[in-house]
Amino acid sequence: MLRNSRYLKQAVISKYSAPAGCGSVFSIFQRSLYSTAPDFEIGSNETKINGQVIARDEWTNITPTVLSKVNRKLHLQPQNPISIIRQLIESNFQDFKTYNEFSPVVTTKQNFDDLYIPKDHPSRTKSDNYYFNKDTVLRAHTSAHQLQGLASGAEKFLISGDVYRRDEIDSSHYPVFHQIEGFFYLDNDISKLQADLKRILAKETPNIEVIDDTIIKPENPYQSCHTPEAVDLISAHLKHSINSMIRNLFADEKDLKVRWIDAYFPFTSPSWEVEIWYKGEWLEVLGSGVVNQKIMNQAGLENKIGWAFGMGLERLAMVLFGIPDIRLFWSEDRRFIDQFTPGKINKFVPFSKYPPCIKDISFWLPEDEWHENDFCELVRGVAGDIVETVELIDDFRHPKTSQRSLCYRINYRSMDRNVTNDEINEIQEKVRSVVQDEFNVKLR
Ligand code: PHE
Numbered sequence: 001m002l003r004n005s006r007y008l009k010q011a012v013i014s015k016y017s018a019p020a021g022c023g024s025v026f027s028i029f030q031r032s033l034y035s036t037a038p039d040f041e042i043g044s045n046e047t048k049i050n051g052q053v054i055a056r057d058e059w060t061n062i063t064p065t066v067l068s069k070v071n072r073k074l075h076l077q078p079q080n081p082i083s084i085i086r087q088l089i090e091s092n093f094q095d096f097k098t099y100n101e102f103s104p105v106v107t108t109k110q111n112f113d114d115l116y117i118p119k120d121h122p123s124r125t126k127s128d129n130y131y132f133n134k135d136t137v138l139r140a141h142t143s144a145h146q147l148q149g150l151a152s153g154a155e156k157f158l159i160s161g162d163v164y165r166r167d168e169i170d171s172s173h174y175p176v177f178h179q180i181e182g183f184f185y186l187d188n189d190i191s192k193l194q195a196d197l198k199r200i201l202a203k204e205t206p207n208i209e210v211i212d213d214t215i216i217k218p219e220n221p222y223q224s225c226h227t228p229e230a231v232d233l234i235s236a237h238l239k240h241s242i243n244s245m246i247r248n249l250f251a252d253e254k255d256l257k258v259r260w261i262d263a264y265f266p267f268t269s270p271s272w273e274v275e276i277w278y279k280g281e282w283l284e285v286l287g288s289g290v291v292n293q294k295i296m297n298q299a300g301l302e303n304k305i306g307w308a309f310g311m312g313l314e315r316l317a318m319v320l321f322g323i324p325d326i327r328l329f330w331s332e333d334r335r336f337i338d339q340f341t342p343g344k345i346n347k348f349v350p351f352s353k354y355p356p357c358i359k360d361i362s363f364w365l366p367e368d369e370w371h372e373n374d375f376c377e378l379v380r381g382v383a384g385d386i387v388e389t390v391e392l393i394d395d396f397r398h399p400k401t402s403q404r405s406l407c408y409r410i411n412y413r414s415m416d417r418n419v420t421n422d423e424i425n426e427i428q429e430k431v432r433s434v435v436q437d438e439f440n441v442k443l444r
Contacts, residue, residue, distance in 0.1 A: 040067040047132050049105055059126060059134040066130055066138065066164060069176045070104060074329055075160050078342045081317040082178050082329055085249075086160050087343065089180055089311075092245040096182070097154040102145045104138050104162050111137050111144040115267040116292055130164045130175075138164035142181035143267060143310055146291075149183055150299035156184045160313075174326045178313040184241070185296065185306030186234070188226075193233040193305070200240055206247035212239070212260040220262045220270045225293045230305055234290055235270070238307035242274060242288065249316065253278065267292045268308060278319055286311035322347040352415045356388065357424045361432060362407035363441035370406065378438055379410060382431050386424075388413040405444065 041048040042064060046055050049067060074082040090098055111117075112124055122128070123140070130138040139145075142159045149157045159181040167173045186196055216222055222231050243258055250256050257277035265271045268289025275282040288309035296304055314326055321340070323329070328336055328348075335351040376390050387410060394407035410431070412424050436443055 039071050040064075042067070049132075050103070052105060054105075054132040054136050057133040059131040061126055062130050062132055062138070066175050069162065069330070070138070072330070073162065075162065075178045075313065076100060077337075079337050079340045080329060081321045081323065081340055081348075082313050084340060084342060084345065085313050085317045085320065086178070086180055088249060088345075089245060090158055092248055093156070093158055093182065093241070095156060096184075097149075097152065097157040099145065099149060099152075099157060099159045100161065102148060102159060102161055104164065105132070106137060106139045106144045108135050108137055110147070111139055111141070114147050114295070114298065115143055116294060117266045121266070128166050130166065140165050141310055142179040143308070145181065146183060146267070146295060146308065147299060149181075150296075150301065155186070155304075158182050171325045172315065172318065174314070174330075177326070180311050180313060182241075182309045182311075183291070183306060184237070184308075185291070185301065185304040186237075188230055188303055188305040190227075190229055190233070193230060193237075197233050197237050197240075200237060204244065206240075206244040208243055208247045209257045210239075210243055210260070211257060214260050214262050214270075214272060216270055217262075220264065223269050223290070223293050226290070226305065231270070231290055234305050234307055238288060238290070238309070242286070242309060246274075246276060246285075249320065250276070250278065263287055263289070265289055267295060274309075283315060283319065285316060320345050324348075324350070350415070352388070352413050354414050354416075354418050356411050356413040357419060357421060359410050359412065359424065359428045360393070360407055361410065361428070361435065362394065362405060362444045363435065363439075364444065365404045365406065366440045366442075368404055370404075375408070375435070375439070378434060379431055382434055383410075383412065383427050386412050386414055386419065386427065 039050060042062070044056070046053050047060070047062060047067075048054075049070065074080045075086050077083050086100070090096070108124075111129075112121070117123060129140055132138075139161070141163050142161050145159045145161075149159055160178065162176050163179050164176050166175060186193055214220070216228070216231075222228050239260065246258055247256070255277070259275045259277065259282065260272050261275065263271040263273040265287055268287075268291055271287065271289030273284060274286045274288065275284050277283075286309050288307065291306040291308050293305075296302065296306060314329065317323060317329070318326065331337070333351075336348075339348060340346065372392070379387055379390055389409075389411040391409045391411070392406060393409045394405070396405045396407075397403070398405065410428070412419065412427065432443055435441060
């Protein structure tokens, strides 16, 4: 099931039965690597999370695995591709206020009721969400914070965060992912709307092929409280903003297409989903629409009209950085995170998931001169692709003889299989003897 389709009107029949562990009593106490305070505790009567105590009931289906992710905040780890993408998106909406620190622990009122998601809507089911109890969930989308954003008084804002959904397991689905929500409103006044649209259209026309044959129809209507003219203007504003952002995100891509398709969300009307044609396939990237006026009114903004969008960050990051598996974003392996730099999109270089085997070699040099590259070349010649790194760990001169001794650490690791210690010992022996013969060193 597609991520953004969760809030669509069609009944979605979950393939999944009630999760294992529902109602079971287990206690766990865990510290995150990223904070010094204990994050959570699942007791028999209550769940503690970041100091908040939440009673359990028959709705409770929260798991330790998912709770252990709450404080990771990948969208705020500067080197993580999720955060890099978030910042690139933010840079497209320069005068928007950003909210990136709202807690993912929200009420069902925030996640569903405030957004007019019907009581019997399939997106509310226990098999689709992580409930602390019947009134408290891990947010399933950043839309849960729309009213908080509006309450802040900002007319344009972005909200990013980790969101949680029970879902299928494959290389592009994970129970936690990240979204960014955009929200924008203006006076519901035709001349002001026209002026603002003109202002953004004047900036630049995104050089991108846009396929949009959506028309307003009964299944995806204007809201009765809006004039078609106002909706057309605010929609044009939304579409232009999104098309430009996509063009900028995929700056290097020549054959880029954006497709707008009709959708349904209880919190917007008309509503659209956006797909991007990238390297031969359509990627569904966001849901959007003209904000349900009841939400605006709830915030005391009866005279305003707005648009909103919600976009998943993982899928974008996977295609832009060439990351093949969604679990990699959570990797604490330096070989993953060290490949990325804030503000930059670069292609991920795969590394092995097999364990390393480390061997040291030290020797006395016959003379002072030494060319490390020749040594590395020789090691590669003997060991092939199984060598991952060669690192000088000691360079020592004997005080009396003034002979120089070097010690290298060779890290052996296969990209595609487990290697045995015996196998590596044999290679290391060969390296030793070839180094000795070739460079005339004295092995230690
Ligand atoms: N919250 C929706 C989802 O996660 C996306 C969305 C946000 C749609 C804002 C419209 C407006 O599927």
